[in-house]
Amino acid sequence: MVLNARVIGLAALAMALMAPQASFARAIASATPSAQIDATTPASTASANVALDRLFAEDARAAMQLDPLGALEQGLPVSPEQFVRLFTPDLAIQRRDANARTLAALARIDPAGLDESHRISRAVFEAAKRSEQALWSADVQALIGTQPFNHFGGFHVAYPEMSAPDSGATLASVEDYRKLVARHRALPHVFDSAIDRFREGMAGGVTEPRLTVDNMIVQIDALLAQPISQSPFTAPARQFPASIAYDQRPALRRDLVAVTRGSIYPAYRKLRAFLADEYRPVAREQVGLSSMPGGIGLYRLLAKLHTTLDLDPAAVHDLGLDEVARIKSEMDGVKVELGFTGPLRAFFDHIRTDPRYHPRTEQELAEGFRAMGRKVDALAPQYFVHLPRTPLQIQPYPAYRARFEAGGSYGQGSADGKQPGVFFYNTYDLKSRFLTGIATLYLHEGAPGHHFQISLAQENASLPDFQRFGGNTAYIEGWALYAETLGYEMGFYKDPMQHWGTLDDEMLRAMRLVVDTGLHTKGWGREQAVEYMLANSGMGRSDAQAEVDRYIANPGQALAYKIGALTIQRLRKQAEQALGPRFDIRQFHDQVLGSGALPMPVLEAKVRGWISATR
Known part of the structure; x- marks a missing residue:
């Protein structure tokens, strides 16, 4: 991520x-x-x-x-x-x-x-x-267009974040504050336009699932429950920059409070009333796109946009089933190496509770990631022609964020390399963290995953900016998932603990192929999808529910991880077979990473051209 x-x-x-x-x-x-x-x-x-x-x-x-x-x-x-x-x-x-x-x-x-x-x-x-x-x-x-937003990062929850002092927006002068207030006054018109689009969809039978509508209502209620004095919309009045003179601050504070009370909160109340009283009663009960007119075609289009490939959903579903079966077979062998002879489903429960698999201290987790970083740094020149100039830091999430973050993520550095990239790991609720995931998580989020791909692209000033800084999910997440597989040849997965960790992560991406297509093309319900994930992985129920709700709200996106990784793996295999002893893993990786984030067909054409030239 x-x-x-x-x-x-x-x-x-x-x-x-x-x-x-x-x-x-x-x-x-x-x-x-x-x-x-x-x-x-x-x-x-x-x-x-x-x-x-x-x-x-x-x-x-x-x-x-x-x-x-x-x-x-x-x-x-x-x-x-x-x-x-x-x-x-x-x-x-x-x-x-x-x-x-x-x-x-x-x-x-x-x-x-x-x-x-x-x-x-x-x-x-x-x-x-x-x-x-x-x-x-x-x-x-x-x-x-007639489904303007939903609960998964929708505009109604994103706009408060865009209005906060740390959003990246410039709030350095009185004029900046006045422009912010003027934009806030326009929010009711924006919500009115969204409501008009929702109504267009209602007229044609195109609506959000009732599940996402209920979630939006809960989100709006939580926002409106905040006192105006503690609202994110008045936060800029609680954190004035030094450039705003003290005698100018009271008036700006009054303006922000007034626009929050007079425009923003009423706009949210109107949206909430529309969703609850008018939209929810006609929202579709089934969660998948196939339950609305044109939904199957729309799903295929969204899948193509995320994966950059024109895929048959039925074939993707079958591919997912095959991958899940393959990974479960490997898991059966690794659990025996770890000393467990019972059924796989029982091992999922066992590994969640056995202290052997969990860090005892934050320091133990930190040293595990730092040791992995040192090992990758030593091995990277054997696999890559170019290494990022941008340094990579390894650090825990700040305490105030950790509770709400994933197990790990990557924060990119600056294009000039002066600001380092950061591999963040989570120390919140240590008993829920796994020592088994150290290698695979670092390879994916840190090096040579997101850090190499993002840094090498933005450091390459010869590329146009949309290649340096843009991208698609299949390439970005596909490369990071492919980077996890390098742990096999780097020797990290000879340790059955780390071998289990990478299989566990790979299983999530494989299940996504099954669940996402099941929800949107095969009439699966939410509970059916959750139960499938619980039966084939060690996920907790709340994690599985959150994953499934994400797939419901964002159709097709979850396919991109595995599809992208499988594409890169297939291209590597083709190159190895075609070039034989002339195959150079360093040159292959240079071809994959050397032009920024490419659509899969463009990447394939580039690699095939390199194979022909090398032959």
Whole structure:
């Protein structure tokens, strides 16, 4: 898991999938063509390269003007006039038109006239624009535009975070505060637009599941239960920067309190009343997309957007079943190595309670990860041509965050390498943490997983910014899951404790293939999905329920991890078979990581080209 990743509902899916990261967005205003031209570059190729780079920059600037939500998430200024365009059909139409203009301009740039790196960039860019084209089409917008948000990171819960002092937004002057208050005053209009879209869906039988509606109501109730003086919306008045003079603070505080009381809280109450009284009674009882008109086709599209591959859901379901069976078979062998002869389901319970598998102290967990870091640092030159310049720190979550975080995650460093990347591990409730997961978690979240992939991409200034800082789930999470498998050849899984840990993590990703497709194409209910996960893993019930609720709210995303990893593993096997003794694992990894996060078809074409050239 990469920190700060957010999905905010089907209507915002296009923006979430295509949105650049903050460092990219802030560079847009000054973006200039960056084609690499030297004396050996033919004039026609240099001209085509420059034209393509110019199109990238122009599209990035235009996209941010039409993406107020993406700008807010990245801490960029958004005027009330831009803000009120959220969830409006007009904004969707303008995004569709802008996409069409970009694709038309791209068609005029012949890939045959570009150098190799620009041909790859053009393919990545075109894939992203084709995905946008599909999402912004009128028939798809009739399905996703009418479900503006849900409980899984939806706008109604994300907006308070965007309004806090630590959101990344600039709050350094009185004028910044006044702009914030003006935007807050526009919130009722934004919620009214969302309600209008929800009603459009109701008229066509396209609704959220009742489960997600109930969750949204609970979330809104929790927000409204906070006193205005403790609300996240008034937090900027409780944490003034030093640049705000003391004599100016009372008026700004009054304005924030007034807009929270007079605009924000009433808007949330109106949304809550609509959801509870009007929307919930007609919301679908079944949780899967197949229970609504056009749902099967929509699921296939969403799966393609997340995995970058056109997949048959039935084939993915069967693949998941096969992977689950394979991993369970390996688990049966490892549990015997660990001294347990009973059935696998009993071992799941045993490992949760036996102190042998859990850290006794925070120091024990910390030293386990640090030791793993030292081992990977020593071995990495044998597997990689290029190593990140950005250093990697290993540290626990701060105490105030630990309770609400996963077992581990990665916080990326800066592109110049001055700010390190951070592998975070969780020390909250030590008895629930596993010593068995040390190797696989570090390889995935730290090195050579997210840290190598993200750092090497953003350190590569020769790439266009959407390759340096953007990406897709199949590549980003697929690489991190593939990185876990390197523990076998690095020797880490000779220890049955660590071998069990990597199988346990791999099982979750395999079960996702079964459960996600089961929910959205085979009529599975929530409880059926939860029971499947409990029967095939050591997960606790609350963890399984949280996972299943995530898949319900975010269809198709959970497929990307395993699909991405299997694609990279398949390409490696093809390269090993084709090249024989000429296969170099360092060069293979350099091909996979050297162009930023690529769609799977572009990655496959690149690797196959490298195989042919090497042969």
